[in-house]
Amino acid sequence: MSTPVTLETIRTAPKVLLHDHLDGGLRPQTVIDLADAGGYANLPTTDAEELGVWFAEAADSGSLVRYLETFAHTVGVMQNTDAIIRVAAEAAEDLADDGVVYAEVRYAPELFTEGGLSLEQIVEAVQEGFRQGEATAAARGKKVRIGTLLCAMRQNARSLEIAELAVRYRDAGVVGFDIAGPEAGFPPTRNLDAFEYLRQQNAHFTIHAGEAFGLPSIWEAIQHCGAERLGHGVRIVDDIKVEEDGTVHLGRLASYVRDRRIPLEMCPSSNLQTGAAASIAEHPIGLLHRLRFRVTVNTDNRLMSHCSMSGEMAALVEAFGYGWADLQWFTVNAMKSAFIGFDERLAIINDVIKPGYAALQA
């Protein structure tokens, strides 16, 4: 008999996460410890439980710009290598404990230079932390592999430099590039030189698009910049019309995204907080899953959105009645869309994901 699909059983299922911010996933107690050690005095509270609630509530603002303001505190405590190593190691452990078998975790190196670290020192500290966290998790019998994405911030003008950094570290665990930060007023085409460079280097990138801004942002990301995946991409529904009788019409852009199998890195809880969707039940992921877009499920920011990979899946199960076959479909979609090599993706699908879901459905 098939195992019932509950939060607890979903935790045991192999999961793949493509969109998770390192500076959005700290444990509240770690924020407090690091603030204390590093002399960061601006935290709203030094009680771990209260701090967790504070982040979730402050981020629950209905606006991406206000959501992003909460990162001042996590970035504020990550300005030395010890702090960065600890945060990265704990991220790997927490993901492994939640049953994530492969994750791409992203961060913007340019945000961690206030204490005098070079971009290279920052990248190396994060890689060291991931390596430590993977080893700690493996010793507990949980195997996770972490790939790193480097973000450039849309509001700054350092994207080419960060793209070069990503390429320099591509054989050391950095598997791709992204642009993050406020979307309105900062179109992806501002960073064309970075994307051009990455394409010439045969390097991979995704772009946050279609979260706080609509179709033009998605169109630019794909057709001008050459994004392989879309961070969020929720607003692609603006190009889909559902008639009262249920007939569906896809516009040219939505058709292109579906036909080309462009992966959508969807983050349901985060989207509720930034106002990109009103509720999980009304989240476009339901329609996009039904229409067989290349949908993936992600956390975005586990601290600010007070979520986990298993929790996001459980919320979808509750809202849409999904079963193991749907959760496996999301997981295989994500693994197919990862930025590591084809043979490695295939091995995880065949050796880990399929047997894992088969056992749950047996």
Ligand SMILES: O=c1[nH]cnc2c1ncn2[C@@H]1O[C@H](CO)[C@@H](O)[C@H]1O
């Ligand atoms: O959903 C999002 N949309 C756009 N930018 C984001 C989102 N979540 C986090 N960041 C931004 O990405 C930086 C690097 O990790 C974070 O510091 C935050 O400013």
Ligand SMILES: [Zn+2]
């Ligand atoms: Zn994001």
